[in-house]
Amino acid sequence: MSELLKEIGETTNNAGARLGETILEARDLHVIFGTGVRAVDGINLKIYRGETLGVVGESGCGKSTLGRTLCMLEAPTGGSVALNGLPISDMKGRSLREARKSLQMVFQDPYSSLDPRQRAGEIIAEPLLLAGVDKKQRQSRVNELLDLVSIGASGYARFPREFSGGQRQRIGIARSLAANPEIIICDEPVSALDVSVQAQIVNLLVSLQRKLKLTYVFISHDLAVVRQMADRVAVMYLGRIVELADADTIFAAPRHPYTAALLSAVPTMPTSTDKRKPIPLSGDPPSPMHLPSGCRFQARCWLRQNLGSPDACSAVDPMLSGTGDHQAACHFQEHVDAQRGARNA
Structure with a gap:
């Protein structure tokens, strides 16, 4: 039996609730690298407000590229992405920066995703600084977020090297929440962590989703974790979605x-x-x-x-x-x- 399943509990309910309202949509989405590597190859996908969509597949299937493209960290080479009906893939400059406030990412590696020269408070405050929030409000918001992810205000002035891997990932989650996003793309958020710490981060994400009414795209190669988190599952193979259904159906009767x-x-x-x-x-x-x-x-x-x-x-x-x-x-x-x-x- 998976040690992670012991920690999370096999009967954990799905985190979100599919409400039927489309919040994010990809239409005929393509991302082609270099001389023809089709990382994302014609994906059509709707993500519903309040749900957790699990995206699974082997390494190299394109799931991380899909996640980065959905939040426009990677520009599509074809097709479109729409947020609340607005085509963000056509946006540039200030309009795109404004749209990105609603779309944030939690990255796989908590060691490389945080700037070692910045203190934890500065890392979390960065989106607020870019948004023009004044210093006093930034500090108050960062302390609130540190409490929310169970680090506490005492962690504000510490550097990333002074935290454990799980604590660093909590800082990364706090940073993703700073601008009050609607959607968080979680790209393998627990794969670099020890098993017991993985369970803590999964449970934190579930708690935050319920508390803040977030929508998640949860990318992982670990189906045991996806089973606990996801309302629906998209299975990717070589840049395509090859199966899409609610999680219970996919795990019981794959097609x-x-x-x-x-x-x-x-x-x-x-x-x-x-x-x-x-x-x-x-x-x-x-x-x-x-x-x-x-x-x-x-x-x-x-x-x-x-x-x-x-x-x-x-x-x-x-x-x-x-x-x-x-x-x-x-x-x-x-x-x-x-x-x-x-x-x-």
């Missing part, structure tokens, strides 16, 4: 063979009735510069092998489709559950 393979490796509680065997993923993903024709997952797909390598997999690139709010990019998504069950018979 994409890649999702099924990822979930099969998630640690379970000893009392769990789910005894499915892990589904191995053979080889590495193809290069994002030289994508195969047809389905980009085909070379590693256990379902394709089970079905006798049907021609559709190599001939046609599947798009997201499905019924209701559960969509998957697989020609044979209706066979996933039966075939993974047959593997464990």
Whole structure:
């Protein structure tokens, strides 16, 4: 069993509540690097006010680039991003700076994301300084935020090196809250921390979301953590979303063979009735510069092998489709559950 699950508790409720109002939307979003690396490749995605959207996938799938592009730290090479209906991907200068107040990030590494030359109070106050808030108000707000993340005002004058990794991440979270954002993009916020500290940070994020009515995009490769945090889950593979549904549905009945393979490796509680065997993923993903024709997952797909390598997999690139709010990019998504069950018979 995962040590983190012990700390968080398997019965933790999802942090947010999907209310149906779109707060952030990506339309046909593309980010292409260098000579043709397709980090984000035609993503359409709506994020609802008050929810936590989990974004999962292997390293290199594009999930961090997607997060950075949603808050315009990375400029898209195609498509658009809209915040509350306003196309922020078209904004520049002052208008973009104003929009960014509503969109903040918590970064993966609490060691490199904080300036070692600045004191904690200065780091947290930086967004307020850029917004023109006077010194007295800045100090009051920073002390309030230090209390909110359980550091306390005594941490104001200390340098990052004087804090533990978990405390540094709390400072990073406090900085993200300084400008009263509506949305926080959490990019692997606990992956660089010890297991017991991970649980503390996850619980802090859950508490802050409820208290401040925040919307989260929670990026992680750790599905055990995502299961505790997310209302919905978007599964990414080679720059695309290959499955999208509410968290309970995805964990109970995935429709994409890649999702099924990822979930099969998630640690379970000893009392769990789910005894499915892990589904191995053979080889590495193809290069994002030289994508195969047809389905980009085909070379590693256990379902394709089970079905006798049907021609559709190599001939046609599947798009997201499905019924209701559960969509998957697989020609044979209706066979996933039966075939993974047959593997464990």
